[in-house]
Amino acid sequence: MNPIVSGASVVAAGLAIGLAAIGPGIGQGTAAAQAVEGLARQPEAEGKIRGTLLLSLAFMESLTIYGLVVALCLLFANPFAG
Amino acid sequence: MVPFVGTLFLFIFVANWLGALVPWKLIKLPEGELAAPTNDINTTVALSLLTSISYFYAGFKEKGLGFFARYISPTPIFLPINILEDFTKPLSLSFRLFGNILADEIVVSVLCLLVPLFIPLPVMVLGIFASSVQALVFATLSAAYIGESME
Numbered sequence: 001m002n003p004i005v006s007g008a009s010v011v012a013a014g015l016a017i018g019l020a021a022i023g024p025g026i027g028q029g030t031a032a033a034q035a036v037e038g039l040a041r042q043p044e045a046e047g048k049i050r051g052t053l054l055l056s057l058a059f060m061e062s063l064t065i066y067g068l069v070v071a072l073c074l075l076f077a078n079p080f081a082g
Numbered sequence: 083m084v085p086f087v088g089t090l091f092l093f094i095f096v097a098n099w100l101g102a103l104v105p106w107k108l109i110k111l112p113e114g115e116l117a118a119p120t121n122d123i124n125t126t127v128a129l130s131l132l133t134s135i136s137y138f139y140a141g142f143k144e145k146g147l148g149f150f151a152r153y154i155s156p157t158p159i160f161l162p163i164n165i166l167e168d169f170t171k172p173l174s175l176s177f178r179l180f181g182n183i184l185a186d187e188i189v190v191s192v193l194c195l196l197v198p199l200f201i202p203l204p205v206m207v208l209g210i211f212a213s214s215v216q217a218l219v220f221a222t223l224s225a226a227y228i229g230e231s232m233e
Binding site for chain 2: 054055058059061062065066068069072
């Protein structure tokens with residue numbers, strides 16, 4: 001493979017997953033904080049709060065996964081190779 | 083609608099857990115290797131296309147040709163966004179499931195390559211938990227899309 005293309009792909013893969021982890025990280029932290037506050041305010045709602053929190057975390061996680069898929073595609077199924 | 087969503091959840095849940103728990107390395111294939119079926123983009127895209135087809139079908143059955151009115155709601159300016167949403171819904175469903183399962187498998191295999199016996203265990207536990215949550219999310223989102231197209 002052309003060395004410029006492989007070098008650029010590696011850098012792009014690293015940047016993709018690195019930058020993709022920032023936003024959802026902040027978002028999940030905020031969601032967990034609000035969930036803990038709601039739990040402290042009303043401990044008997046624990047079941048509902050836990051279920052809603054896990055579901056919301058999975059949605060935010062998927063945004064990071066999109067970046068990971070791009071990184072994996074660049075490393076293992078590169079469309080510009082050869 | 084309910085049997086479809088239940089089947090989706092059970093299929094994805096059992097597929098992910100079998101891929102993570104059973105020692106597939108013991109069966110030698112002449113080429114390739116055995117792992118969870120959902121670690122291939124083709125499986126997950128097939129499942130999400132099934133969901134897409136079923137919410138079109140549900141919308142048509144409920145409303146006939148009035149189904150196309152949903153492209154112009156709430157205002158006609160939303161038309162390109164609604165059309166785009168028809169493509170991004172199956173895309174996001176499939177990528178979410180595929181990325182989670184494949185990422186866990188890659189991390190476990192790289193860790194097993196480096197430090198074999200005890201270090202991969204926390205990652206495997208996280209993988210088991212996350213894969214079951216992903217099965218639930220896939221089924222819940224499918225039910226939500228089908229329900230949304232029926233009202």
